Amino acid sequence: MRIAAIGSGIIGGGWIARFILSGHDVTVHDPHPEAARILGEVIANATRAWERLFQAPLPTPGRVIWATSVAEAVADADYVQESVPERLDLKHRIIAEIEATAPATAIISSSTSCFKPSELRQGACHPARILVAHPFDPVYLLPAVEIIGGGATAERACALLTSVGMQPVQSNTDIGDRLLEAVWREALWLIKDGIATTQEIDDLIRFGFGLRWAQMGLFETCRIAGGEAGMHRFLGQIVAAQREPRTKLTDAPDLDNALIDRIAAQSDAQSGAHSSRELERIRDDNLVGILQALKATDWGAGQTVREMENAFYAREGVAATGYPLRIYDVTVPGGWVDYNGHMTEFRYLQVCGDATDAFLIHIGLDAGYRAKGCSAYTVETHIRHIAEVKAGERLSVETRLLGHDAKRFRLHHAILREDGSIAATGEHMLLHVDTAASRATPMGEALIAALDAVAAQESEAHPPHAGAGIRSVGKTPLAI
Template identity: 45%
Template sequence: MKSIKAAGVIGAGVIGSGWVARLLLNGIDVFVYDPSKEAPKYVNKVIDNAERAYNKLLTSNLPKKGKLLFSASISEVAKSCELIIEAVPERLSIKQSAYEEIESSADKNLVIASSTSGILPSDLQAKMKHPERLLVAHPFNPVYLLPLVEIVGGSKTSKNVIEETSKKFTNIGMFPLHIKKEIPAFIADRLLESVWREALWLVNDDIATTEEIDDAIRYGFGLRWAQMGLFETYRLAGGEAGMRHFISQFGPCLEWPWTHLMDVPEFTDELIEKVSSQSDHQSGQFSIDELTEKRDDNLVDFLKVLKDNQWGAGNSLKEFDESLSGSINKIEFSELNLSSPILTYVSKVPKEWADYNGHMTEARYLECFSEATTEMMSIIGADEEYILNIGSYFTVETHIRHLDEVQIGESIKAKTQVIFGENKKLHLFHWLNHEDGRLLATAEHMLIHVDLKTRGASMPNDLVLKRMGLVYEAHKKLPKPEGINRAVGDKF
């Protein structure tokens, strides 16, 4: 499936700007229409926030940033794109008017994805010439960090449009959740609405303040929901007997008059003032920019933990990060350029790799060189399958020179030269460079091939021997690296 080259965003508010950032940082050219003169300023601010977050979140490099272009009209956007995200205000007439202008200029195959948080797609597409092209793609703020996007088709939406568009969202790091039956507000917002409704009653009746309600969520069940959702959380609450036990034990409670789920407090001036003043007291000491930064920092760290644990939203991040990098050696061995050292490692410095000064710690330099060695092994054929069934290379000696500093979010890459590669021995020399070309460190590794069953030195198989020999024959013609065969420099 081809990736998106150019996308359009109609409406550059909170959600629209989040979409712009997500698309742009995935290398997609984005055409934007918003009547506000302040739109470019706001969009660029959101992009800056997204770049800051991604530098902390991802270890892989994003593709080259797409071009951002502000258009004079909706029809101008429609002529330039293959996908349009509609993020205009939540009024059916405004959205339908936007679709009419899009269809007057666009190819019939242009897909329109509405970010509506509750309007049914069948209603959205009711006046369209090509209703099969429209679906709902409802994301969550901040769009550039949260992976969920609810996908809802209308009665006339093409199944192929749903499938292909979902794949395209997956390719930019999102988790498309296909909701197969139309319902107002879809899934997530219906759940949020019930909590919001009950929270307003608690404030209205002076049971709790806005801060106390937020504390109940963020210090308690919110942490559980963030990783396991609702039903998996309650399954655990049922103990060994699981969900059946939980329902039998706590189900009768649902008949108690605890909540106001079907009843809404009247939005009087008094209630609005109460909620607003309590919110000001709770968070007024922080600017919106400060709260945004703190929110993004917390989400980055939480997502990274979930990624490490291969759980929930962390799986989407893991797949996205891996799709950006993949194996560095993406070409066939026969097509490798062996006339120079081989690129074996590319990454960004994540937050947890740094000390209190924001600089990468000594141990992480060794980790980078270890990854470069692993990639070099894979290049010559000693990959995961080989290690599982035959053997591996064990490092028996290492020497590292630390030459310069690198900070959180900066890009680094390693290249490798085979100094010796025959029989059981593999002698490697690595360079670690900053994205600006500075040499950060070098490492020299001596490795011995080992049979993992006997745990003794052994000969590699024929393929590894052949490939190792080809690289060695080419690399021994290269100049000897500066710093090779070094020990600690002081003389006693």
């Protein structure tokens, strides 16, 4: 498939990045003097994102081939992605230039969010091949694309876009921006009327219903709100509220029985294969995944989760269970198991790492401590895998402090199953560092005192495997 792109700004650049990262060459024309630099930066960000998104090896990237004119860019194209500014006169001129040179079978897709296919097709030689392919930024990550304008051309476009990881939604008119515009208009009224600020509005979206919409959309979310009776019950409950709207956008259709029945029937077709409890579990699993991702970047709702998790680690009296310390436990999620049905080996390291974090917070090396410029980095690890662990099992970790000095401390974790048997052990050497200078530095008095207090409880002999590596197989020394 030979692909051409006219325009390489935010949206056009996102399209180009998705195509080349999927292995396609793209011939590009953009007269902007900084086009090459801007596109290069977009592709760099897209590459970084894809390397984090996919575990499978990525295909060899395609090439960006710069063309000096529209005619040169589209001369042999099978698919042309037009992403020039939203001016109808400009789009008409560019489409005319494309049609003058591109093969008669070439698909011409516009990224417009303002114009209908009928408007774009005015004066065209081959109007049926002109479509709207409206994506959402960033195009290289968000799969949704609205394909407006039907027929065989749309089917061909959908096949190509599906092959590069997009999720085409075919319709006769723009849907996405119409929904977004309704939210945008109401947000403007809330600010104008002094009811809310930009941060309050954004926080309600990113900490609340935006997370639900991200994985179930609007109607499936409402279906769950109806409980076991489903969408019919939910719609019946909001009829009165619909008649007395709190919104400024008061031109709403009457939620009569005919409309309720239509929505409920469509919802049954969409989601009826799952019970309300099943939908709740699916929703919860998806939300946990989203919140965990946000926690990893310490952003939005992930900050809230991290703060609460840190409070759990540091809660008063957590060490009252005695010694070894039991300050971390976890239920193995389904996503942690491999093709054998057992917890993947790197998850044992994750459990040990999370137990280490719990210990650090326990001794006072928490977010507040790290904010002052010092932290503890693991410099050596040894893990022994002893027993298989399955999804749903509850694991707890016993943590011992095997030694410490001014700059180092050595931890031993025993990962225990519910019956008390050991699933794995981990031994870790940590170094206290100045994070700005990236070098070891002595710990302060408070941290040393906290370690001394833990060490005073360490009365038993060290485990026999502590400090040992992989030394032998049977009676034969293992030389590596």
